[in-house]
Amino acid sequence: MSIFGFGPSATIDIELNGAEKRAMRRQETLDGTEGVDVPVFQDTEDVSGKVTLVVPGSKKLEHIGIKVELLGHIELYYDRGNHHEFLHSVQELAAAGEVSGSNEWEFDFKDEAKPFETYNGINVRCRYFVRATVTRNYSSNLVASSDLWVQKLQAQPEINTTIKMEVGIEDCLHIEFEYNASKYHLTDVVTGKIYFLLVRIKIKHMELAIIRRESAGSGSNVYNESDTLTKYEVMDGCPVRGESIPIRLYLSGFELTPTYRNNKFSVRYYLNLVLVDEEDRRYFKQQEITIYRKEIG
Numbered sequence: 001m002s003i004f005g006f007g008p009s010a011t012i013d014i015e016l017n018g019a020e021k022r023a024m025r026r027q028e029t030l031d032g033t034e035g036v037d038v039p040v041f042q043d044t045e046d047v048s049g050k051v052t053l054v055v056p057g058s059k060k061l062e063h064i065g066i067k068v069e070l071l072g073h074i075e076l077y078y079d080r081g082n083h084h085e086f087l088h089s090v091q092e093l094a095a096a097g098e099v100s101g102s103n104e105w106e107f108d109f110k111d112e113a114k115p116f117e118t119y120n121g122i123n124v125r126c127r128y129f130v131r132a133t134v135t136r137n138y139s140s141n142l143v144a145s146s147d148l149w150v151q152k153l154q155a156q157p158e159i160n161t162t163i164k165m166e167v168g169i170e171d172c173l174h175i176e177f178e179y180n181a182s183k184y185h186l187t188d189v190v191t192g193k194i195y196f197l198l199v200r201i202k203i204k205h206m207e208l209a210i211i212r213r214e215s216a217g218s219g220s221n222v223y224n225e226s227d228t229l230t231k232y233e234v235m236d237g238c239p240v241r242g243e244s245i246p247i248r249l250y251l252s253g254f255e256l257t258p259t260y261r262n263n264k265f266s267v268r269y270y271l272n273l274v275l276v277d278e279e280d281r282r283y284f285k286q287q288e289i290t291i292y293r294k295e296i297g
Contacts, residue, residue, distance in 0.1 A: 010061050014132050014146040016049040023297045025149040028120045038147040042296050048108040051132040055100050066094040068132045070109040074264045076216055077123050084264050117258060118149045122225040124216035124265045154292040157183045167285045174198035185294035187252040194245045202278045206235040209272040216265040229254050258293050
């Protein structure tokens, strides 16, 4: 980052150790108009690197301190002036004085708790970043930041019950459906069966959808958004009584995140089974599922 003013111009940069060897994820800006690829870190990893400050030529730059911070923010898009800070760790790099030429300082944030996964949503985002600041008395501060994408591994659930539900219209339709589990990892496969016990209406087709519901804010300022991530056609044509239809849906092809639940926002996933008859009437049944992370990447 270059700063120009009445004093000398200078450039400050942050380099995260090993960033070039890590998986990368796209971090969007608040307005969604641009983004940058950032390295992926597991929540238990230390965050280290170096800060470089270059003052050109023979000029000198006076400052009253240089520091580096590791920050975690939850940012609500409708309230951009405020954010919830859940992580703030500071390391002092240099006391007040003068610097010239090229300068480097190493930093290492060890054992810092990172309680949430990074998330880019419709109305909210959870963000981790390193920020370096050169504080000056009579000029604007020199600031640089570098984002990182945090992911959290979760243990395979000890209890993972199947889902069994019914869709029915009295004397017209009776369907039972069963999914193999209620909790899935991000690259899992949803399997199951649909049983037609009574069919007295003409069904045109049936589809299975994955819906993501994001809720952000609190009190009177709660914003809810639903996004249909995919629609999978289970059946085309009218079934007969006693028929069973298999379901197999691969989750790896979709941009899923783990299920989130905290006091600032939540992200939940639902399987939505929809039947459409020949008069385009829709019958549906929805069931929440839990998504968890099995591997980093």
